[in-house]
Amino acid sequence: MTDLAGEVVEAAQGRLVRRGDLVELRSHVPANREAFQRWYADPEIAALLRHDQEPLTAFQSKGYFDTFILPLSARGWCYAIHERAEGRLVGTTALTDVTNRDAGRSALFRIVIGEKDAWGRGLGTEATRLAVEEAFETHDLDEVRLEVFSHNPRAIAAYTRVGFVRTGEHVEWVARRRLELRVVEMALARGDDGETPEAVFQADGDRDGWVEGVEVGQETEGADRASRSPAIETKRRADDSSTVE
Numbered sequence: 001m002t003d004l005a006g007e008v009v010e011a012a013q014g015r016l017v018r019r020g021d022l023v024e025l026r027s028h029v030p031a032n033r034e035a036f037q038r039w040y041a042d043p044e045i046a047a048l049l050r051h052d053q054e055p056l057t058a059f060q061s062k063g064y065f066d067t068f069i070l071p072l073s074a075r076g077w078c079y080a081i082h083e084r085a086e087g088r089l090v091g092t093t094a095l096t097d098v099t100n101r102d103a104g105r106s107a108l109f110r111i112v113i114g115e116k117d118a119w120g121r122g123l124g125t126e127a128t129r130l131a132v133e134e135a136f137e138t139h140d141l142d143e144v145r146l147e148v149f150s151h152n153p154r155a156i157a158a159y160t161r162v163g164f165v166r167t168g169e170h171v172e173w174v175a176r177r178r179l180e181l182r183v184v185e186m187a188l189a190r191g192d193d194g195e196t197p198e199a200v201f202q203a204d205g206d207r208d209g210w211v212e213g214v215e216v217g218q219e220t221e222g223a224d225r226a227s228r229s230p231a232i233e234t235k236r237r238a239d240d241s242s243t244v245e
């Protein structure tokens with residue numbers, strides 16, 4: 001691509017952050033707002049990532065995009081996911097809630113492939129891998145952690161393939177729906193040698209036992225331990241603004 005063509009793409013689609021075989025991570029641009037709002041209005045997607053299980057209204061998602069997603073992306077912590085072949089915007093991913101824990105500097109990973117026809121084609125796995133590389137190589141983090149509902153085996157399989165391992169589980173009560181949510185906690189640490197772990201590059205994590213298997217009694221580490229320990233026994237009230245993406 002010529003420099004000029006690259007500049008035109010960057011102006012329309014956002015700055016290129018990281019490129020994989022299937023997807024590119026780019027900074028978000030205001031033009032992404034419409035797709036973002038459509039994804040967050042989808043009940044099926046809400047059930048996979050929102051702790052309150054509720055889709056966002058247009059007002060809520062506009063506020064979320066304008067006040068959280070765009071600024072976070074401008075600072076290099078949130079990325080639009082584009083299919084590499086056509087450049088189509090398919091999702092969003094982010095590193096948030098950076099905190100110091102026993103493992104070092106740690107961020108919470110979030111992702112949603114909002115275009116449902118793009119599910120199950122490897123895009124989410126690669127986008128996860130790219131975001132993790134960004135965490136370790138650009139932001140010099142020591143750990144990336146995430147939360148995923150136990151009723152989301154596709155996400156658990158993708159994370160496991162990238163190298164995430166389960167560190168705990170807790171239960172949340174969604175009062176409005178009289179629903180109990182099982183939330184699996186996973187983490188991926190930077191290799192002891194300071195390099196990104198091999199598993200991230202090979203993307204061949206072992207996922208045996210993840211969907212059905214639930215280990216009881218593992219504690220989460222660090223700052224949020226007090227509110228979640230022991231992991232499986234703790235019930236946390238769903239926070240209306242909270243997501244696992």
Ligand SMILES: CC(C)(COP(=O)(O)OP(=O)(O)OC[C@H]1O[C@@H](n2cnc3c(N)ncnc32)[C@H](O)[C@@H]1OP(=O)(O)O)[C@@H](O)C(=O)NCCC(=O)NCCS
Pocket residue numbers: 045048049091111112113114118119120121122123124125126147148149152153154155157158161207211244245
């Ligand atoms: C979760 C998500 C990011 C995964 O991305 P994706 O592109 O659909 O997933 P991939 O194609 O990369 O990988 C899916 C994996 O799940 C597996 N899978 C698919 N359906 C499955 C099922 N019902 N049970 C178990 N595994 C399943 C696939 O085989 C694949 O694993 P493999 O590579 O080991 O074979 C994406 O589906 C998404 O954004 N969903 C909606 C929002 C969401 O769930 N966000 C995550 C919140 S924590």
